[in-house]
Amino acid sequence: MDTDTLIQSQSWITAGALILILIGISLFVIELFLPSYGLFGFAGVTALLIGAIQIHQTGAFGEDFFISERMLSNMIGIGAIMTAWGAHLTYKLHKKRSTTGVEAMIGEVAWVIVWRGKRGRVYIKGEDWAAFSEEAHDFKRSTQAIIEAVEGLKIKVVPQADETVSPD
Numbered sequence: 738m739d740t741d742t743l744i745q746s747q748s749w750i751t752a753g754a755l756i757l758i759l760i761g762i763s764l765f766v767i768e769l770f771l772p773s774y775g776l777f778g779f780a781g782v783t784a785l786l787i788g789a790i791q792i793h794q795t796g797a798f799g800e801d802f803f804i805s806e807r808m809l810s811n812m813i814g815i816g817a818i819m820t821a822w823g824a825h826l827t828y829k830l831h832k833k834r835s836t837t838g839v840e841a842m843i844g845e846v847a848w849v850i851v852w853r854g855k856r857g858r859v860y861i862k863g864e865d866w867a868a869f870s871e872e873a874h875d876f877k878r879s880t881q882a883i884i885e886a887v888e889g890l891k892i893k894v895v896p897q898a899d900e901t902v903s904p905d
Contacts, residue, residue: 750791750795751791751792751795753788753791754787754788754789754791754792754795755788755792756788757784757785757787757788757791758784758785758788758789758792760781760784760788761780761781761782761783761784761785761788762781762785763781764777764778764780764781764784765777765778765781765816765820768781768820768823772827772831774824774827774828774831775820775821775823775824775827778816778819778820778821778823778824779817779820781816781820782813782816782817782820785812785813785816786813789809789812789813790809793806793809839887842861842862842884842887842892843884843885843886843887844883844884845861845862845883845884846861846881846882846883846884846897847859847860847861847866847868847881847882847883847884847892847894848860848861848879848880848881848882849868849876849877849878849879849880849881849882850865850878851878852868852874852875852876852877852880854873855869855870855871855872855873855874856868856869857869857876859882859892859894861884861892866890866891866892867890867891867892868882868891868892868893868894869891869892869893869894870882870893870894870895871893874896876896880896880897881897882894882895882896882897883895883896883897
């Protein structure tokens with residue numbers, strides 16, 4: 738069999754279509770474990786679409802295995818919608834502010850326990866922390882301060898405009 742005949746045969750197109758379908762399924766699985774904001778999912782939808790169209794056009798599985806255009810478009814549409822929804826949720830989660838670790842403390846309110854010049858101790862979320870500021874401040878007990886940064890085991894604070902009594 739020569740090359741032109743092999744390229745034009747339906748078995749070659751069917752094999753390519755099955756490979757595209759397997760690649761599409763693999764890309765969906767990759768999207769589950771690597772959040773790529775839908776990149777692998779949309780590539781998987783595209784591969785499935787092209788593979789399914791090739792199999793449908795060749796009629797490779799005979800009359801008993803007929804897939805209608807409507808069913809094919811519904812499957813691809815549902816896959817695209819699910820991929821877009823997953824990409825949206827991943828993007829939303831990525832933009833969400835951190836709720837754990839020292840990154841979550843930045844911007845929070847701390848209450849001053851004791852302060853002298855540029856150093857002191859503050860209370861935040863049930864813990865007593867060593868704190869400092871770049872400028873000398875006259876913080877009184879229970880004055881609110883905003884956490885600007887966390888450097889090691891010390892918190893850098895700046896004064897807050899309104900002062901209220903601590904919650905304890």
